[in-house]
Amino acid sequence: MQLEQLGEFALIDLIKRDTINKADSVMIGIGDDAAVLKSTPGRLQLVTTDMLVEKVHFDLSTSSAWQLGYKAIGVNLSDIAAMGGVPNHVVISIALPKHLPVDFVVSLYDGMKEICREFGVNIVGGDTVSSPHGLIINVTVLGEVEADKLQRRSGARVGELVVVTGTLGDSGCGLDLLMQGDWQIYSFASSLVSRHLVPKPQVLQGQMLATLGSTSMNDISDGLASEVNEIAHASNVGMRIYSSLIPLSPELQEAALLFGKTAVHYALYGGEDYQLVFTIAPEKFKVLAQVDIGTPLTVIGEVTERSEGILLVAEDGRTSVLEAKGYNHFC
Amino acid sequence: MQLEQLGEFALIDLIKRDTINKADSVMIGIGDDAAVLKSTPGRLQLVTTDMLVEKVHFDLSTSSAWQLGYKAIGVNLSDIAAMGGVPNHVVISIALPKHLPVDFVVSLYDGMKEICREFGVNIVGGDTVSSPHGLIINVTVLGEVEADKLQRRSGARVGELVVVTGTLGDSGCGLDLLMQGDWQIYSFASSLVSRHLVPKPQVLQGQMLATLGSTSMNDISDGLASEVNEIAHASNVGMRIYSSLIPLSPELQEAALLFGKTAVHYALYGGEDYQLVFTIAPEKFKVLAQVDIGTPLTVIGEVTERSEGILLVAEDGRTSVLEAKGYNHFC
Numbered sequence: 001m002q003l004e005q006l007g008e009f010a011l012i013d014l015i016k017r018d019t020i021n022k023a024d025s026v027m028i029g030i031g032d033d034a035a036v037l038k039s040t041p042g043r044l045q046l047v048t049t050d051m052l053v054e055k056v057h058f059d060l061s062t063s064s065a066w067q068l069g070y071k072a073i074g075v076n077l078s079d080i081a082a083m084g085g086v087p088n089h090v091v092i093s094i095a096l097p098k099h100l101p102v103d104f105v106v107s108l109y110d111g112m113k114e115i116c117r118e119f120g121v122n123i124v125g126g127d128t129v130s131s132p133h134g135l136i137i138n139v140t141v142l143g144e145v146e147a148d149k150l151q152r153r154s155g156a157r158v159g160e161l162v163v164v165t166g167t168l169g170d171s172g173c174g175l176d177l178l179m180q181g182d183w184q185i186y187s188f189a190s191s192l193v194s195r196h197l198v199p200k201p202q203v204l205q206g207q208m209l210a211t212l213g214s215t216s217m218n219d220i221s222d223g224l225a226s227e228v229n230e231i232a233h234a235s236n237v238g239m240r241i242y243s244s245l246i247p248l249s250p251e252l253q254e255a256a257l258l259f260g261k262t263a264v265h266y267a268l269y270g271g272e273d274y275q276l277v278f279t280i281a282p283e284k285f286k287v288l289a290q291v292d293i294g295t296p297l298t299v300i301g302e303v304t305e306r307s308e309g310i311l312l313v314a315e316d317g318r319t320s321v322l323e324a325k326g327y328n329h330f331c
Numbered sequence: 332m333q334l335e336q337l338g339e340f341a342l343i344d345l346i347k348r349d350t351i352n353k354a355d356s357v358m359i360g361i362g363d364d365a366a367v368l369k370s371t372p373g374r375l376q377l378v379t380t381d382m383l384v385e386k387v388h389f390d391l392s393t394s395s396a397w398q399l400g401y402k403a404i405g406v407n408l409s410d411i412a413a414m415g416g417v418p419n420h421v422v423i424s425i426a427l428p429k430h431l432p433v434d435f436v437v438s439l440y441d442g443m444k445e446i447c448r449e450f451g452v453n454i455v456g457g458d459t460v461s462s463p464h465g466l467i468i469n470v471t472v473l474g475e476v477e478a479d480k481l482q483r484r485s486g487a488r489v490g491e492l493v494v495v496t497g498t499l500g501d502s503g504c505g506l507d508l509l510m511q512g513d514w515q516i517y518s519f520a521s522s523l524v525s526r527h528l529v530p531k532p533q534v535l536q537g538q539m540l541a542t543l544g545s546t547s548m549n550d551i552s553d554g555l556a557s558e559v560n561e562i563a564h565a566s567n568v569g570m571r572i573y574s575s576l577i578p579l580s581p582e583l584q585e586a587a588l589l590f591g592k593t594a595v596h597y598a599l600y601g602g603e604d605y606q607l608v609f610t611i612a613p614e615k616f617k618v619l620a621q622v623d624i625g626t627p628l629t630v631i632g633e634v635t636e637r638s639e640g641i642l643l644v645a646e647d648g649r650t651s652v653l654e655a656k657g658y659n660h661f662c
Contacts, residue, residue: 034379048365093382
């Protein structure tokens, strides 16, 4: 069946099922003029929003509806993670081409509902409209954070370490593999492609890092180079990032060769890894390093005086300015 | 200058100016991974979202950028108004064709900033992305309400009055005038066209009505017929709406003739008036009627037993079922 046969109200009935995973905080979910939510006394509210446009941010020839739904929510949860916060609620607006099969939309929401279940997040509202062209998805996430756990970009201090979660560059290389088309023939490709299509936001990790002393944090959505620049500028400090320390998966190291790029290039400029980069005092890191936060942590550099600039240190010790160029969908 | 020459960061700098009108409640606005907001202890959180798609919800040949910006925020404030709430913050996602003039975008945000100033609302975040086709705007509004003021659709009780603010049908007829093109030749047209292009959300009115005893409320976005049906179904009651009581502007009564429709038809099925329809006990209404809430109030019907159905009573006393058909952008 196509959407125009189903109609808006039947579609909303389909969407409404299985949307509440944290019922205590919801007085009204989908179905009135606005959702009505209870906030936790003493916590700060977090809100973040992202719009995903077909042919700009995703391509339905390389992503399934389910994967797209999962990722659309995931990238927003990642922003809440980067503030040290707990995501609670999402509202989803979606512009749908009339001839889209209903099954596609159901599968899209199944992906959204799966990640919401995984992270205990409610879907409390949204808007479903018609699109004369492609599919457009807008997700807004509401979260909360305790004031003393809040991770701003501006909290980095000279002498601290720069640390990242997981491995970097996988997603960007996964995208190149998808674009090339014949990635299935490479044994190393599927993990990279998955990292691009269904990235896992580091939500619990962000909260644990904030509790254990991180002083500034970003999620790595636009490539490491861009993210460390944002932290350094906001914190009014310099940074030295050691390229030999950047954590790279063996799969990336193999796959990068296919495209004549280095694995480090993908890590710095590839984008969409949705890992976290943060700063922390060395003595706090000693404690943190003893704790299993569910993903590896790697020290990749240090915070320096602003006057020293933002530098990439090559394996041979030579330094170059680490520019903020990276992944940018806009222009 | 075109957007692709300006670039994303310069655009965000333009957008960031004059976005905070209620500074106390904002810790971080535009510029980090998420906005950080303080909520008021004891209040419930409200959240609503709407997506506006070019050629579906608006047409740039009939609306200026400024008007579009004003309305995009206004329709969402109207949803908060219909809950009896106070709007506090908005986040705005926008997908922009690359070749759009920068002036257009500045003017669009000027319209948004104007209505935000008027209603004391902050713009605290958003997303700016590229669109391969038309312009798409998604607005999410956060608001608050005291629990005992909350206006659900389900609060109507048998014996109460059905009341509306302002006049109805003007916006729908204004849209027909815009579509016809030569509306400037009619002296009555400009107020109707304004009602369509820059509707005023009844934000203070919604709060005052909630304080003075309304028991259920909707904003009239999809036509009166659809809205009273929503309230009646959610409240498990019937309704009698008297067509002769529906408030109609003289301009509408004149303009409706041009299109061979009745003014009441526009009021019932026209949509986008963004007035409020609510229910209230007769004794409470006596008090309310003494208060100037800044817009006229008109009793248009009464709440009946569910078994009596949802009826439209014609001037001659004959009744017909008032169906929920109306303005629906979706299919």
